[in-house]
Amino acid sequence: MMTNLFSVFDPSSSIFNLSLNWLSTFIGLLMIPSMYWFLPSRYNIFWNNILLTLHKEFKMLLGVSGHNGTTLIFISLFSMILFNNFMGLFPYIFTSTSHLTLTLTIALPLWISFMIYGWLNHTNHMFAHLVPQGTPAVLMPFMVCIETISNVIRPGTLAVRLTANMIAGHLLLTLLGNTGPGMSSLMISILLITQILLLVLESAVAIIQSYVFAVLSTLYSSEVN
Template identity: 70%
Template structure:
């Protein structure tokens, strides 16, 4: 009997036919009161340091579009995706960011908001942005077409980038773990070492992908003047 290789990413955990994999979304709420009734500690200062660094970087990228509180949406996106990516590294927890359902629901509404705001409030700037400065007249129609297509596929590329990176590492770890039962005993130690290295790599990918999605979203928003 053959099984789908990608079935490991299906949210199949249930209790009384109710899916339990999505309940981990609310696990983050457990950490919200943490900073209010605990004394500040190293974890608190470290997280505040990261948020301040992100705020300064997003503020620089937004340039003239920055106003007070405008970086919070991108910091929240970074925190949300980072939380989901790290939870997916734990056993028996479904990685939500490996499905386009979640990644598209993040990137598509954000992109639509930027586009509607830009075309409604500053349509002239949006038209000018489609034609780079110094473009020959004969190439202008093609540049408009290319820029339009590249703009339309942006939410899809953001979603596919996040999904593909999360699937690739988890799939490789699953394939290697399935070979453990048929491996000689002296190769099991090597397999464990490889799996540990892959977990470290996936932890780095979880951080990097969260950062990349937040940075790209900030850059897209900075184009809407």
């Protein structure tokens, strides 16, 4: 039962032994040429307004010490995760962000690069972060251990948060959808309404999780400056 249930998330679709599931991650590239039109479409104006708002917010989070162009990394990260989250809401399209293969591949190099940059260029600042201001001398050894552990698990929490949220919603939709054939007409109507409401909730989760991932990455970046 469990094997069949989780087979929805198994990247096994292939043609001529070539895995095609991960290709959905790159379908967003087809939308790029429209950005180079002479007159921008309403979609481009709307999307540019979103990106400009995100740029201002990330710039504020990074502070004056943030390097120019840094926000571009996090805006690109937000756009890619948001696109892949939404792609997973369509039937028969593989959700790449529901796998640690993708989410950990994004989170781990980001975190490692922040750590290398921080420890090499702002060593005293990084040591100061291990002991919060106002900590009693007796608790300092414990606080160093706690802060070190919380720092080390950051990429894992980033990756697992995104993966778990994507899997949970899709799994609930799949479970409810599988109960449909044996139901009466009244119950099927209620089930359809529930599925639509869950789909709206999943759309909100797709936006929120991509935003949370990008904002937390920005905050982790601001700490090493």
